[in-house]
Amino acid sequence: MTKNQTVRLALPSKGALERGTMSILSSCGLGVSRPNERQYVGSIPSLPQIKVLFQRAADIFTKVEEGSADLGITGYDVVSEEQASDDVVVIWDKLGYGKCELVLAVPESWVDISSIEDLAELTLSFREKGRNLRIATKYHNLTRKWLYEKLIVHFSLVAVQGAMEAAPSMGYADMIADVTSTGTTLRENRLKRIEGGTFLKSQACLIANKQLLLEDETKLETTKVILELLEAQMEAKKYVSVTANVRGKSPDEIGDRLMYNSELSGISGLQGPTIAKVYSGDENDWYAATIVIQQNMLLPAINHLRNFGGTGMTVSAPNYVFGSKSRIYEAFLEKLKLK
Numbered sequence: 435m436t437k438n439q440t441v442r443l444a445l446p447s448k449g450a451l452e453r454g455t456m457s458i459l460s461s462c463g464l465g466v467s468r469p470n471e472r473q474y475v476g477s478i479p480s481l482p483q484i485k486v487l488f489q490r491a492a493d494i495f496t497k498v499e500e501g502s503a504d505l506g507i508t509g510y511d512v513v514s515e516e517q518a519s520d521d522v523v524v525i526w527d528k529l530g531y532g533k534c535e536l537v538l539a540v541p542e543s544w545v546d547i548s549s550i551e552d553l554a555e556l557t558l559s560f561r562e563k564g565r566n567l568r569i570a571t572k573y574h575n576l577t578r579k580w581l582y583e584k585l586i587v588h589f590s591l592v593a594v595q596g597a598m599e600a601a602p603s604m605g606y607a608d609m610i611a612d613v614t615s616t617g618t619t620l621r622e623n624r625l626k627r628i629e630g631g632t633f634l635k636s637q638a639c640l641i642a643n644k645q646l647l648l649e650d651e652t653k654l655e656t657t658k659v660i661l662e663l664l665e666a667q668m669e670a671k672k673y674v675s676v677t678a679n680v681r682g683k684s685p686d687e688i689g690d691r692l693m694y695n696s697e698l699s700g701i702s703g704l705q706g707p708t709i710a711k712v713y714s715g716d717e718n719d720w721y722a723a724t725i726v727i728q729q730n731m732l733l734p735a736i737n738h739l740r741n742f743g744g745t746g747m748t749v750s751a752p753n754y755v756f757g758s759k760s761r762i763y764e765a766f767l768e769k770l771k772l773k
Contacts, residue, residue, distance in 0.1 A: 439483045441656045444497045444506035447474065447488035451638055454531035455507050462667035462754075464660065483656055495641065498522050504646050504653055505660075511536055511613055511636035515573050525640045525661065525766050530668065532638035534613040536573060538631035541602050541609070542624045550630035554586050561588040570594045570607035577611040580633040599623035640664075648770060661763045666754035673704075674751055676735055677724040678744035685709035688721050691742050726752070 445466070446452040459466055459478070466486055468476040476486035487503055494508035495516045510527050511534065540547050547556055557567045570592045571577050577591060592607045599619055601607035613636065614620055620627065640660075647654050682688040692707045704726050712720040723744070727735050732749065739747060 439652055441484045441505065441653050442487055442503045443478075443484050444487045444489050444494045444503035444508075445476075446491040446494065446508065449491065451491050451507075451509060451532045452488075454529075454638060458529060458531065458664070458667075462663040464663060481656065481659065483652075495522065498641050498643050501643055501646060504643055505657065506641050507638055508641065509534070509613075509636050510639040511573070511576075511634055513639060513641060514634060514636070515576050521644055523642050523644045523766070523769050525642050525657070525769075526664070526762055527637075527639045529638040529640060529664075532636070534615040534636050535632050536576060536611065536613050536634035536636065537627050538569075538633075539599075539610050539612065539614075539620050539625040539627050542626050544626075547628060549628055550584060550586075553628060553631070554584065557586055557588040566590040567609070568592050568607045569609055569611055570598055570601035571611035572598070573611055576634060599625060642766075644770060648772075657766070658760070658763050661766065662756070662760045663754070665760055665762045666756045669755040669757070670752045672728055673726050673755055674729050674732055674749050675724060675726045676732070676739070676747060676749050677722055678739040678747040679712060680721050680723050680739070680742065680744050681719050682721055683719065685711075685721060688723055692723060692725070692738075726755075 445455050448471075456466055463480055464478050465480070466476050466478055468486070468488065474488045476488060478484045478486060487497070489497055489503075489506075491508045492512055494503070494506040495512050497503040498506040499516070499522050505525075507529070509532055510524075513522070513524060538550075538553065540553070547553060553567075560567045567589045569577060569589055572594065574591050574593075581587070581589060592601065594601055594607070594610075598610050598612040600623065601610055602625065603623065610625065614627075617627065642657065647657060680688050682691070688709050689707055706725075708724045710722045710724070712722050714720050723739070725735060736744075736747060
């Protein structure tokens, strides 16, 4: 295998995806250094072998596919539209931000069109009048494939530069197929979504050039570091650590009370409580009991600790929660056929 220490990571250069990407990387200790917004190259000081390339989100898939970047973060909608082979592997399709939906939207004035079934009938009506329904979109492959699956075939796709939502009012399209997150822009342009017209749910995803990582074990190892930190940090968001001071005869007695006197599952900790001696002068029967629980079990756990004398309870959020293995990395190896 060749060994090239530099791993090229393509990241969004602006917009909501850029902000979300910078935030999630920073939160897991992979903060990106970008001296100013006009520079298109950056670094990750904690992983100096990574060279960051700032690109338009729409171009990142192409950069990874052609081998200009080893890894990239972009919207899953872009990947779904552009992917035609297995040269690019989706490592993680749900990074938790940049969420949007690819939808069909028609003018609000189309009062009789409220569902995909209504739209199918409308295309036939247009066809009888000698023309196809015109749909403005940047997602030609996804739109065509989805409509064909719905047995809607009488339509024309219109390429649009600039604001998609203006196409119907400008007269060069009848409706649009585009991404939306809140629906505000659609409403401001007097467009409405139709029932059954959502054909992709998207968010930020991490992708890789399959061949480049297969050829270089150092790039694969760097990818593992990124995935380990991302996964552990995102997993940590689900949990809190609770510590209470408890009086008891021994650690075993306190542990038994925590483990077996609970009416609710999930409040004794991930693997069980950790019990440690508290040295408090003459009173030598105090112990600190610590449990790590899911956030939605916090108050039941507090009440459980109170029921057998817990006091001075403190709650903290872990920065990372690591499992015995990285689930995401193991799944990635499967995709690379290395397991």
